[in-house]
Amino acid sequence: xxxxxxxxxxxxxxxxxxxxxxxxxxxxxxxxxxxxxxxxxxxxxxxxxxxxxxxxxxxxxxxxxxxxxxxxxxxxxxxxxxxxxxxxxxxxxxxxxxxxxxxxxxxxxxxxxxxxxxxxxxxxxxxxxxxxxxxxxxxxxxxxxxxxxxxxxxxxxxxxxxxxxxxxxxxxxxxxxxxxxxxxxxxxxxxxxxxxxxxxxxxxxxxxxxxxxxxxxxxxxxxxxxxxxxxxx
Amino acid sequence: xxxxxxxxxxxxxxxxxxxxxxxxxxxxxxxxxxxxxxxxxxxxxxxxxxxxxxxxxxxxxxxxxxxxxxxxxxxxxxxxxxxxxxxxxxxxxxxxxxxxxxxxxxxxxxxxxxxxxxxxxxxxxxxxxxxxxxxxxxxxxxxxxxxxxxxxxxxxxxxxxxxxxxxxxxxxxxxxxxxxxxxxxxxxxxxxxxxxxxxxxxxxxxxxxxxxxxxxxxxxxxxxxxxxxxxxxxxxxxxxxxxxxxxxxxxxxxxxxxxxxxxxxxxxxxxxxxxxxxxxxxxxxxxxxxxxxxxxxxxxxxxxxxxxxxxxxxxxxxxxxxxxxxxxxxxxxxxxxxxxxxxxxxxxxxxxxxxxxxxxxxxxxxxxxxxxxxxxxxxxxxxxxxxxxxxxxxxxxxxxxxxxxxxxxxxxxxxxxxxxxxxxxxxxxxxxxxxxxxxxxxxxxxxxxxxxxxxxxxxxxxxxxxxxxxxxxxxxxxxxxxxxxxxxxxxxxxxxxxxxxxxxxxxxxxxxxxxxxxxxxxxxxxxxxxxxxxxxxxxxxxxxxxxxxxxxxxxxxxxxxxxxxxxxxxxxxxxxxxxxxxxxxxxxxxxxxxxxxxxxxxxxxxxxxxxxxxxxxxx
Numbered sequence: 001x002x003x004x005x006x007x008x009x010x011x012x013x014x015x016x017x018x019x020x021x022x023x024x025x026x027x028x029x030x031x032x033x034x035x036x037x038x039x040x041x042x043x044x045x046x047x048x049x050x051x052x053x054x055x056x057x058x059x060x061x062x063x064x065x066x067x068x069x070x071x072x073x074x075x076x077x078x079x080x081x082x083x084x085x086x087x088x089x090x091x092x093x094x095x096x097x098x099x100x101x102x103x104x105x106x107x108x109x110x111x112x113x114x115x116x117x118x119x120x121x122x123x124x125x126x127x128x129x130x131x132x133x134x135x136x137x138x139x140x141x142x143x144x145x146x147x148x149x150x151x152x153x154x155x156x157x158x159x160x161x162x163x164x165x166x167x168x169x170x171x172x173x174x175x176x177x178x179x180x181x182x183x184x185x186x187x188x189x190x191x192x193x194x195x196x197x198x199x200x201x202x203x204x205x206x207x208x209x210x211x212x213x214x215x216x217x218x219x220x221x222x223x224x225x226x227x228x229x230x231x232x233x
Numbered sequence: 234x235x236x237x238x239x240x241x242x243x244x245x246x247x248x249x250x251x252x253x254x255x256x257x258x259x260x261x262x263x264x265x266x267x268x269x270x271x272x273x274x275x276x277x278x279x280x281x282x283x284x285x286x287x288x289x290x291x292x293x294x295x296x297x298x299x300x301x302x303x304x305x306x307x308x309x310x311x312x313x314x315x316x317x318x319x320x321x322x323x324x325x326x327x328x329x330x331x332x333x334x335x336x337x338x339x340x341x342x343x344x345x346x347x348x349x350x351x352x353x354x355x356x357x358x359x360x361x362x363x364x365x366x367x368x369x370x371x372x373x374x375x376x377x378x379x380x381x382x383x384x385x386x387x388x389x390x391x392x393x394x395x396x397x398x399x400x401x402x403x404x405x406x407x408x409x410x411x412x413x414x415x416x417x418x419x420x421x422x423x424x425x426x427x428x429x430x431x432x433x434x435x436x437x438x439x440x441x442x443x444x445x446x447x448x449x450x451x452x453x454x455x456x457x458x459x460x461x462x463x464x465x466x467x468x469x470x471x472x473x474x475x476x477x478x479x480x481x482x483x484x485x486x487x488x489x490x491x492x493x494x495x496x497x498x499x500x501x502x503x504x505x506x507x508x509x510x511x512x513x514x515x516x517x518x519x520x521x522x523x524x525x526x527x528x529x530x531x532x533x534x535x536x537x538x539x540x541x542x543x544x545x546x547x548x549x550x551x552x553x554x555x556x557x558x559x560x561x562x563x564x565x566x567x568x569x570x571x572x573x574x575x576x577x578x579x580x581x582x583x584x585x586x587x588x589x590x591x592x593x594x595x596x597x598x599x600x601x602x603x604x605x606x607x608x609x610x611x612x613x614x615x616x617x618x619x620x621x622x623x624x625x626x627x628x629x630x631x632x633x634x635x636x637x638x639x640x641x642x643x644x645x646x647x648x649x650x651x652x653x654x655x656x657x658x659x660x661x662x663x664x665x666x667x668x669x670x671x672x673x674x675x676x677x678x679x680x681x682x683x684x685x686x687x688x689x690x691x692x693x694x695x696x697x698x699x700x701x702x703x704x705x706x707x708x709x710x711x712x713x714x715x716x717x718x719x720x721x722x723x724x725x726x727x728x729x730x731x732x733x734x735x736x737x738x739x740x741x742x743x744x745x746x747x748x749x750x751x752x753x754x755x756x757x758x759x760x761x762x763x764x765x766x767x768x769x770x771x772x773x774x775x776x777x778x779x780x781x782x783x784x785x786x787x788x789x790x791x792x793x794x795x796x797x798x799x800x801x802x803x804x805x806x807x808x809x810x811x812x813x814x815x816x817x818x819x820x821x822x823x824x825x826x827x828x829x830x831x832x833x834x835x836x837x838x839x840x841x842x843x844x845x846x847x848x849x850x851x852x
Contacts, residue, residue: 048416074418086413088406098399099406100417150418 001026001185007056009046016042017209024187029180031200032189039209040189044158048080079152083159085143089132100149108153109182116145137168154185161195173198205230239371244485246377249384250439252480255464257435263408263471264428267330271337273454275433279307279440280449281349293360304438311433315426321826332783333825339818356444376445388477459658462651463506469519503659559690567693574700575757577797581704582750583778584793590743591723593650596657597778602770604630604752605759609677619683627752634748638741661770676766680759696757719743786831795833
């Protein structure tokens with residue numbers, strides 16, 4: 001569904017992604033693993049064209065999305081859940097969802113506010129609260145819910161478990177499993193291997209912006225030396 | 234009591250236009266992060282277009298239809314401005330778009346002059362609303378009553394649009410994080426254009442609505458800017474209720490001011506603003522400015538380094554050429570070069586603040602004109618010799634800058650910028666209205682240098698010495714530890730503070746120093762011309778300096794000077810033509826679009842490409 005090939009991205013002069021290649025098959029949850037600073041977030045942003053890669057190709061459903069503006073990529077069905085959450089703190093929960101709302105898309109679930117409140121009951125109670133009044137976990141749920149309002153067929157989920165309470169992490173894992181069962185394809189960046197194991201089928205490990213491992217999570221578990229070499233304890 | 238109520242009602246009616254224009258400005262800034270200086274020009278266009286429509290459309294329907302159509306027409310003009318001028322430069326460094334809006338101001342000024350001529354137009358009376366209502370025995374124009382009744386409805390409609398519709402939600406979301414809005418599938422370009430159209434339409438509507446009260450003239454673009462900035466700052470950027478309340482406060486105050494303190498109406502507005510900001514730094518309903526958190530474009534600042542030998546050689550050659558000018562140049566060439574040198578110093582002093590300090594002052598003319606006026610006042614009222622004036626005037630300007638800086642530096646970003654502009658306008662209004670001391674509009678004349686400088690050649694050398702000396706001092710300071718501290722404060726206030734730099738103090742000193750140098754330029758100016766008029770303190774003068782600094786290149790040390798030399802030279806050429814503003818405006822817009830790094834930045838880029846200069850430093 002997503003093919004990233006030989007992508008190079010820079011921040012100013014810093015070369016962050018080096019000939020990065022990875023692929024996300026339809027219907028799978030792929031965990032993008034790597035240490036802090038390995039380039040996970042830059043990978044997400046490069047796919048979304050929030051960081052413009054200097055070279056390389058990015059295909060979504062066979063069509064090149066490199067050089068498209070971010071809103072067009074979103075319109076194609078790519079949902080982006082940023083690591084920093086970036087919810088609109090001055091807007092209410094309902095208004096945040098409204099910003100994400102897009103027309104229904106063929107082959108993807110058409111989400112409504114009510115469905116999302118079923119998925120994230122905490123948000124339902126807070127629908128009229130402003131974003132800044134939410135807890136970290138609630139903000140994380142809101143940012144996922146907001147992206148789902150765009151009825152994506154594929155989402156980029158950047159470190160959803162970062163900085164949220166263990167209960168919420170568990171809830172998040174259930175949500176991702178449910179989304180997967182509804183046919184959503186997910187590229188999930190994670191430092192938390194435990195969390196990745198609970199939800200992902202495939203794993204890609206990157207180090208210094210280049211792919212160093214690709215395979216199933218099962219295979220990865222059988223090779224602890226790779227884990228120790230590239231992932232933090 | 235009756236009189237009091239009548240005054241209050243007049244004030245409320247006057248608030249109408251001010252509110253609409255301020256709302257538009259605030260809306261546009263919120264989403265696009267552009268302080269649209271051309272907003273006053275759009276307001277002016279609204280008045281002129283409304284006037285022409287009213288001439289052709291009869292009756293009450295024609296009158297109100299004209300107002301509405303004027304709003305729509307200006308909205309369309311706004312779209313043109315956004316698409317043609319601003320869209321190509323959204324990705325340019327922050328604030329660079331400002332310069333483009335200056336260009337738009339000049340273009341609109343001349344187009345208006347070409348289409349409608351130089352005479353002030355008397356606005357037509359609203360049909361059926363010619364007389365007055367008697368309220369508690371006091372006559373209130375009927376049109377005023379209508380205005381004060383409909384304004385709250387317009388405000389309500391806007392409030393509904395912003396708070397209750399998806400468009401409004403998107404606008405508010407984009408105000409906070411426009412990149413994220415884009416990542417969620419919203420086409421920012423359409424949103425920006427839409428917001429620009431709406432904001433412009435509001436300005437046009439405001440211009441047309443005030444026709445029966447004020448008419449249309451070619452100065453209204455600049456005249457509305459200061460009150461609008463004041464309203465936006467007092468009300469709080471992006472707040473509708475704030476804008477309304479502030480517009481009412483300013484207008485009511487103005488009406489009472491005319492009655493009780495007719496000499497100080499202009500000053501009063503700024504006094505109120507300063508008081509409000511002392512108590513509530515981000516305005517009555519405003520929030521702290523968090524621009525730049527997300528979605529801002531711009532490369533990290535490059536370090537600056539001392540000029541390379543080849544650059545030094547070029548500069549030395551240029552200076553030698555200047556020093557020889559009296560040998561081969563005409564006296565006209567010397568006068569023109571003196572003007573250019575003085576302007577270069579003025580621009581360099583602003584560049585010091587803007588480029589190195591990251592402090593965008595919209596009112597740097599306050600210190601330039603201030604220095605000129607202090608010198609002129611000393612000569613006129615104290616009979617002081619030129620030498621004393623040369624000593625005291627820059628000092629006075631520096632002290633004024635310290636005082637004003639002390640207030641302004643409590644704020645950051647656009648609030649800071651607007652406050653500096655407001656202070657400059659305050660000084661301007663003081664000078665303009667305090668005729669007994671400053672000569673008002675007639676200015677101060679007969680301010681000539683001492684005998685030993687009383688020839689064009691002597692004064693040329695004098696100006697050369699002080700301008701180049703001043704610029705070199707500014708450069709030197711940029712490379713001193715103080716300059717490092719200033720740049721550290723610009724790049725990251727928090728980190729600078731944690732390394733022990735008192736950023737507040739450093740920035741205040743920089744502000745004072747830049748004021749001093751601006752004052753020196755002003756003093757040089759007044760003795761070269763022998764007179765000074767309030768226009769040396771005007772917004773337009775501050776803008777001149779901003780334009781050259783941006784055009785020259787903010788991020789290059791030589792930017793201010795190069796821009797000033799270029800701009801003054803071109804201006805001298807162009808002002809010989811009748812519609813020079815049009816050409817100048819188009820030229821500015823052109824430079825902004827093709828050379829978003831400014832003149833020096835673009836030359837350097839070319840030089841790097843041609844391997845003349847090494848990458849990684851600034852000269």
